Amino acid sequence: MPLLAIAALAAGTYAFRLAGPVFRHRIRVPDRLQRLLSVATAVLLTALVATAALTEGHGFAGWARPAGVLVGGVLAVRRAPFPVVVIAAAATTAVLRFSGIP
Amino acid sequence: MLVDMRSFWRTLDQGSLRDISLVCLADAIVGASFGAITVSGGLHPSVPVAMSVFVFAGGAQFAAAGVVLAGGSPAAAVVAGLVLNARLLPYGFTVADAVGGRWWTRLLGAQLITDETVAFTLRQHERQRRRVTFWTCGIALFLCWNAAVVLGVLAGAVMRNTGDFGLDAAFPTVLLALVLPSLADRGTRNAALAGAVIAVAATPFLPAGLPVLLALAGLVLAGRPAAATVAGPDPALEVR
Numbered sequence: 001m002p003l004l005a006i007a008a009l010a011a012g013t014y015a016f017r018l019a020g021p022v023f024r025h026r027i028r029v030p031d032r033l034q035r036l037l038s039v040a041t042a043v044l045l046t047a048l049v050a051t052a053a054l055t056e057g058h059g060f061a062g063w064a065r066p067a068g069v070l071v072g073g074v075l076a077v078r079r080a081p082f083p084v085v086v087i088a089a090a091a092t093t094a095v096l097r098f099s100g101i102p
Numbered sequence: 103m104l105v106d107m108r109s110f111w112r113t114l115d116q117g118s119l120r121d122i123s124l125v126c127l128a129d130a131i132v133g134a135s136f137g138a139i140t141v142s143g144g145l146h147p148s149v150p151v152a153m154s155v156f157v158f159a160g161g162a163q164f165a166a167a168g169v170v171l172a173g174g175s176p177a178a179a180v181v182a183g184l185v186l187n188a189r190l191l192p193y194g195f196t197v198a199d200a201v202g203g204r205w206w207t208r209l210l211g212a213q214l215i216t217d218e219t220v221a222f223t224l225r226q227h228e229r230q231r232r233r234v235t236f237w238t239c240g241i242a243l244f245l246c247w248n249a250a251v252v253l254g255v256l257a258g259a260v261m262r263n264t265g266d267f268g269l270d271a272a273f274p275t276v277l278l279a280l281v282l283p284s285l286a287d288r289g290t291r292n293a294a295l296a297g298a299v300i301a302v303a304a305t306p307f308l309p310a311g312l313p314v315l316l317a318l319a320g321l322v323l324a325g326r327p328a329a330a331t332v333a334g335p336d337p338a339l340e341v342r
Contacts, residue, residue, distance in 0.1 A: 001149050001167065005176035009166055010156035012180070013187040017212040020194020021201045034192045039324045041161075041189045042290045043297040044182065045281040047317030048165055050298035052274040055305045057173065061270075068271030069278060076279040082128045086135065089275035093268030 062102035068093030113234045118222070122239050125218050129243055130250035132160055135272050136167070137254025142264040143171040147255045154251040158213060158244065162186040164277060165314070174311025182314055193220045199229065200236035214240025289325035296320035 019027075053069040055061055072089030080088075133154065140150040145167065153163045162183035169179040193215050194201075200223050201211035214236070223236040264270065285291045297320030304313040 001145060001153075001170045001179065002176050003152075005166075005170075005180050006149065006152050006156065009153070009162065009180045009183045009187075012184045013157050013159060013162065013190065014212065016184075016187055016190040017194050017215045018208065019191055020196070020198045020215075021208040021212055024195055024198035027195075029192045029195050036321070036324070037189045037192060038284065039290050039293055040318060040321060041186055042281055042284045042294045043317055043320050043324075044165070044186055044314060045161060045277050046285070046294035047297045047301035047314045047320075048168060048182075049274045049278045049281065051172075051301050051305055051313055052168055052277070053271070054302055057310075058306045064268070065271045065274075068268055069274045072271070072275035073278050073282070076275075076282050082279060083131050085279050086131065086272050086275055089271045090268035093271035094266060095268075097266065097268065 064093045064096035064101050067096055113231055114238060118225075118235060119238075122222060122242055125222075125239075126242050126246040129160065129218065130246045132276055133247045133250030134254035134257065135269070135276060136160065136163060137251040137256075138258035138261065139254075139264065139269055139273055140167045140171070141255050141258035142261050142269065143167075145171070147259065150251055150255055151248075154248050157183065157187075158247065159183075159187050159190070159216060160247075161277065161280060164273060168273065169311040169314065172310040174309060178309075178311025178315065182311065185315070185318070190215055193217075196220060197223045197232075197236055200232040202233065211236070211240070214244060216240070216243060218243055289323070293320040293322075293324040296323050 049069070053061070053066045068089040068091075071092040072085045075085045075088055136154070137150045141147055150163070150167070153167070157163055157166075165186055166179040166183040169182050170176060194212065197215060197220050201208055201215075219236055219240045222239045223232050226232045226235050258264070261267065261269075281294070285294055297317030300319055301313040301317040304316050308316070
């Protein structure tokens with residue numbers, strides 16, 4: 001990842017952050033925009049979860065990885081502590097791979 | 103500092119301090135995995151470290167690095183990260199009073215605006231408490247996050263084959279745990295599921311990075327805003 005890309009992402013992110021403290025007396029963020037931004041965040045994160053769990057390059061990632069993510073997801077829904085969720089997911093994938101499932 | 107230190111600590115109750123430490127610990131684990139995954143994936147150690155200091159937003163860091171590691175273009179990575187971080191815009195307005203009015207508190211405080219600091223600040227209603235909570239949580243998270251990323255980078259440099267440890271499953275799982283609470287809302291869930299289907303279906307045909315952006319088409323299914331509009335990122339905390 002080139003330095004320029006990191007700088008662009010950092011600068012844009014900082015601008016989003018600074019707008020509120022600087023302009024709070026002059027501008028109000030409309031509720032509709034707030035709602036749109038929060039839904040867009042969820043859409044993007046979910047798409048990332050799906051593609052990162054299921055695909056590798058342009059193809060299927062194999063069963064071990066999505067199985068691990070599924071185990072982590074179920075634990076997260078059941079409100080297991082965060083470290084448990086992540087370790088269980090990685091361990092499931094590792095054990096499946098060790099047993100020969102790609 | 104901002105205020106006299108003794109009144110500073112008195113202002114923050116034990117419960118808040120404990121909660122902030124727990125969130126710091128959870129974020130440290132996320133940060134360490136970020137450092138380890140990115141470096142073992144082939145990125146130069148300076149990339150995760152620089153991103154953590156200057157971008158300081160876990161979701162966007164994972165997203166941008168994920169796009170690049172999957173072979174996507176840096177431009178797609180920046181766009182994905184910026185779309186994710188656009189939510190920080192309304193956050194900034196929500197906590198502006200807690201950030202403070204002086205120019206240097208605004209410049210420094212702005213960088214500390216994250217899901218976590220905003221969620222903690224929103225819990226407080228009295229002005230002084232909001233300020234102390236924002237700054238305590240923000241500084242603690244900034245330090246923990248960056249220290250953890252460096253440790254993760256060191257660990258990732260040692261690990262040769264992260265696939266054997268299932269670390270590739272850790273990245274989507276971290277994101278899933280972060281996003282799950284917001285999927286409780288029906289409109290959000292519909293949009294997110296539609297977007298996920300679009301992204302996976304497009305992956306064989308489009309350059310890496312683009313399918314995730316295409317998922318935003320799912321937004322048309324978001325529906326009308328619920329009666330109680332989401333004011334803050336509180337959900338993220340429940341998972342952790």
